[in-house]
Structures are given as C-alpha cells and as structure tokens.
Amino acid sequence: MGYQPVKFYQTGSFVVGNRLLEAQDRTVQADMKRTNSLTLGHRACQGCGEALGARYAIDAAMRATEGKVIAANATGCLEVFTTPFPETSWQIPWIHSLFGNAAAVGTGIAAAMKAKGREDVRVVAQAGDGGTVDIGFGVLSGMFERNDDVLFICYDNEAYMNTGVQRSGATPPAAKTSTTEAVGAHPGADFGKGKNLPLIAMAHEIPYVATATVAELHDLEYKVEKAMSFRGARYLHVLVPCPLGWGSAPSDTIRLSRLAKESGLFPVFEAEYGEVTGSSKIRSQVPVEEYLRPQRRYQHLFRPKPDTEVIAQLQAIADKNIRRFDLLDTQSANTREITPAGQETLQTR
C-alpha cells in the first residue's frame, strides 16, 4: 500500500516550524544565505552536541556581523574534529593556538582589529568546558576583567571528552567519568566541587552573559546575535551533550539537552552587567531522574537499586536553580509533582 506514516521529528517539544514564523523570526539555519561556517566533512561523533552548537552559534555570529568574524579556538574536540589538515571544516578565518589561551588569543585579535581601525571585524573565542573553566580560566577572567571585545563561547559537555572523559571543573556531582569512576562509597564525581562559570562571568560585570542548550537552537541563535549587539566581553555557555562521554544514544542529544533544562539542572538565562535579566521558563517540569536515567554516566544511581539519597541531592540542586533563576512560570499549570527536595547543598547545578 502507499501508506507513508508522517514523521513528527519534534514530537514532545514546543519547537515551532519556521514556516509558521514571520520571516524576521526564522532561524539563521533556515536562511538560504546561511554561511555554513562549520561545514560538512568534519569528524565529530554521531550526535555530537558541540558540533551542532558551534555550527548554529558561529553562523548566527556571521549573520550578526555580515560575515566578519574571526574565531580563536582552544585545543579540544572542536579543534580536532574540524581541522585534520589538509581538511578544514571552517569557512571563516580560524586559529588554534593552545588549550588554555583561546580567550587571550581572542584579545590579541581584537586589539589588532582596533589598532587597524577594523572594529567591524568581530572576534569569537571558543572552547570546551576544560578549556574554559579549568586550564583556560585565568586568561578568560583576564579577558572579562579588561572587557575586551570578544565573545567567548563555552561548549560544555561536562568533562574532558577529547582525552577520554576525565573529570573537569564543570563535571556535575555523581557523574561517572574516567577519573571519578562509579566505585567506592560515593560513586561518580563528588558533591560540593565544581564551579559555575556563568555566575563567575557575571561577577565580572561584563555586558552580557547567557546560557543555552542545543535543544533550543533558535534561542542559541538569538543569544549569539544579542551578544553581538554589545561591545566588550561577552560569555555564552552552551550545554552540549556528548554521547560518548555521557553514555547516551546519539539520537538523544536534543532530548537530553531539553531534559537538562526542563528538570532545572541546567538553568537557561541571560544577564547584563552582572544582573539576571531573564530566564527561560520550564515548560513541563520533570524530575531529575528523567534526565539522569538515559545516561550511562549516572547508571550507578539506578542499578542495582535506585540511590534515592543521591538522586534527592541532585533534585535539590535542580530545585535551587529553579528558585535562584526563577525558572518556573507560576502562571502555568503545566508543572508536575516532583520528587521532594533532599538535603540542600551549595551546588547550583
């Protein structure tokens, strides 16, 4: 028979098709004139959140600057999978120097452009979470403090994936990595450790700080374009699931990004000059289990039996984020009852 089932790729999401939007609201990627800054042929894993995030972010930056972007890239997956020479997937001027200096290289490019009177050319520095919160933190803080005209984008997959999934300062508690294995009395990463870079960035009182996920790519594009409307230091923190490091199905990258936000574990918000100006409300709140369970890095929380105490601690982190960033739209009745909050911790995510 000629029966063809209609595939609803966006089932369960609130994403609106571009055809339903006004032309000016349509995504950069829907635009025939999109730049394909990070073009095909790169060697990212199937379902790589970073490749997706970087393509959308840089194309949005290109649209915002009429194609005048120079990128500085830290060492890491994004660098390795895009430029195994003689192949390069970058269609923009791009430089990789070291693991820990992307922000400072960005500063140098911006200084050069200023000296040459070419401030129409804008600079994006990008790194993974290791190159941002750990080894690249000093130069990033310096770039923020001087308010250099650089947009720094952190693609956060919550561990050192390029070297084999070791713990970083962005690894969440309880997550198994190859240096926080699921062994011992407290399997996975410790509670009470790690840092929240968006909040640290805000403490520098830079013009713009935002977080985003690859589940809401239109929101990511909007934030990049908004960041480009400011001069000075800007910081964008994008959650990018890593199927390899998280032990998740490549087809779940978008779903997990959405669940991270909908559970409250990853607050999506914007801030200007050190003050939060808005947050993306949770549309349909889910208990953290829904986010944790599909990931092998949290498998020890569910097998052989659920570790309700640790799950409650993680739920407490989500609850704190929800209060802190005002993530629940109280007008909406679309919230479900969730696991009661466990003990309060200092963690914010």
Next chain:
Amino acid sequence: MLQQIEGSLAVAKATALCRPEVICAYPISPQTHIVENLSVMVKGGELTPCEFVNVESEFAAMSVAIGASAAGARSYTATASQGLLFMIEAVYNAAGLGLPIVMTLANRAIGAPINIWNDHTDSMAVRDSGWIQLYAETNQDAVDLHIQAFRLAEEISLPVMVNMDGFILTHAVERIDIPEQEQVDRFLPHFEPKQILDPSDPVSIGSMVGPEAFSEVRYLAHAKQLLALARIPEIASEFESIFSRYAGGLVSNYHLEGAETVVVAMGSILGTIKDAVDELRDSGLSIGVLGITTFRPFPLDAVRAALSGAERVVVIEKAFSVGLGGILSANITAALGNASIKRYSVVAGLGGRSILRSSLVDFFKLADEDKIDELTFLDLNHDVIEREMHRMQTSVRPGPAAEHIVHDLGHSAKAN
C-alpha cells in the same frame, strides 16, 4: 640623537620607533621599565595607533601577541626569567605558527631559589623553541638589535627574542644614540604578514598535523632559521648604511687575529672581558675575544672560521645545563668538531654575581698555561659547598639547602 638615558627607556623608544600596533606585557623585574615607558607613550598618544594590553600573566602576554600577530598587527612584548617559563607553551607555539613577534628578554636567573638578578638561564631554557635569539653587548646594541629584530622577524616570519642582561643593561644609564623616526621608517617597511586572519580570505591556522607531515613542518622551521643565518649579516649591513654604525650580525671579533687564546661569550660580560684582555695583551699574552651576537640560529661556520687559528678556546657563560656543564660551550664544540683546539668552559655570573675583571685576568693567565679544568665555576666558594654536602650525607633531615648556604656564607663574610 644622543641621549643619556636608562637602557630600558632606550629600548622602549627604539620599539616605539618601530611602530608596534599591539603591545602586551605583565610585570616582572627587570623588564618592567621597558613596558612602563611604552605604556606612557601609548596612553599619552605619542605612539599611535597602538593597543597596550595589561594582561594578567605572561602566558596571556604571549597568547595576546599570537592573536594580534596572526591578525596582521606588529606585536611586541617583554619578559624575563619566571615570566618566560610561565609563557613557555605559548613561546613554542608562536615559533611553531611562524608569527613574527618581537620580545625583549631582560635576562634573569630562574628559581628556586628565587633570584631577580642577571644570568642567562632563562633564554637558554627556550633555546630550542624555534625563536631567533640575539644578544646585546651594550644598550646601544639593544636599541639597534630591536630595530633589526622587527625587520628580520617579518622577513622570515619567525619570532625574535632580543636578550639584554637584566639590571646590568636594563637599568644602566648611559649615552645612547636613539635613531630618528625617518631612519627607522626607511629601514623597516610596513608589516606585510605572510599569513593573516582575514574575513575576506579565510584560512585555518594552527590545525593538527600528524606523523605524515610533522617532520616536514618542523624541518621548515629549521630551514627558516638557516635563511635567517644568511639574512642577519645582510640586514646588519643595510642597517649600517642607514644608521651609520654597525650593529647585529652573527659574531663580533676583538683582537682575534693571531690570538692563541680566544675567549667566547655573549651579552654585557663582553665589556669586562675586553678590559681584562686589554690588560693581558699589554703584558704580552696572545688573547682575543669572540662575541656571539646571534645564538639561534647558531652561526656554526662563522664561529669555526673565527676560532680556526686559536690554540685554546675559553667559553664564559652565565648558564649551564645541570648534570652536563656549559651550554654555549657545547654549541662552540659543535662548531669546532674535532679540530685540535683545547676547549674550556667557565660558568660565571649566576644570579647576578659580579664577574670581576681581576678574577678574569687571573683565570686567563692560568688558561694561557692550560692550568685550568675543562669546567670551572668561577669564584665558587668550595668550603660552603663541602659543608652542605657533608650535612646532606650525615643528616636524615638536613633541611633547606639554599637557606643553609646563605647562612654559612653570611658567617664566613663575618669571619672575614
């Protein structure tokens, strides 16, 4: 124009005459006066267009210079000692990327124990990094070498490190001829980068290179240094034709003709050595001096030719490879091959210890009779060393060695 000024101010003026577009630096003695002076020139509008970036570390300083240089701006920074080590990953990276950054190194010892005074341990730590290394004998040299450094760096597309002895040169006030802007403009053309980050012609710079091409890329770095070896004397000649004085080049000679003993050294110590040599020549010794101006690329042929007539070579150097001995000596030996010339290595002036003319005169007299060891640490207090060695061998927890030695030397100074 002749001026009676501090070496650091002179170097700042020379650098400013080269019209750098991005300057970044982090404070570290004894380099600070150079960038302080440049910051005044930039902030006061005297040096424009130029961006002065107050970075938060030396690692950032070199990284900012990398970004600026790759974006086509003439870039400059200065550092010393620990600062150089803190930026070392970026130092190698700048050379690997072939970016024509010019950096002043106000040579200073490396800790521990912490020591802010002069020696060459810092520059020797990066001798294999791929940077061209030039050494100034005087502050006039330092000024002239900086102007030549930008020209050389940009022609070859390699970074150049101008070494000047910390404090001895950087803080010395003396008569220096600061060139005119018109002369520098004639000598140093507008910077035309060999590679550039430009949205109208995008390239990827700094991608991963695997075993299939890495050797070729690294060999190219060597080949470029060999090109520099040929260009350095030519650039020195062109400099002379515009500025009416010779500076730079590969090596410098002093009473080398027919000398049986040739003393080899780099940097400001050459002045003291020449005084000692004058004294000894007056008393009939056959002794001359070879100064190494260009240490990387190492001028093997020029050194070999200069030393071909010598009976013995005495290398005086302000650094050593722990567990081996002299570093410059090893390079000189590489130049001499198996020529039947006696070689002596002298480590002197570590951590700012004065190299006395009287010590050199006495030592050279012994050298003339071959009554010295292959490796000598000049003016070393052996008693103190033996006491600490004894302490180390007889005590389970002898405690911090450096502090003992300082204490013991204090005692012997009092006893004397």
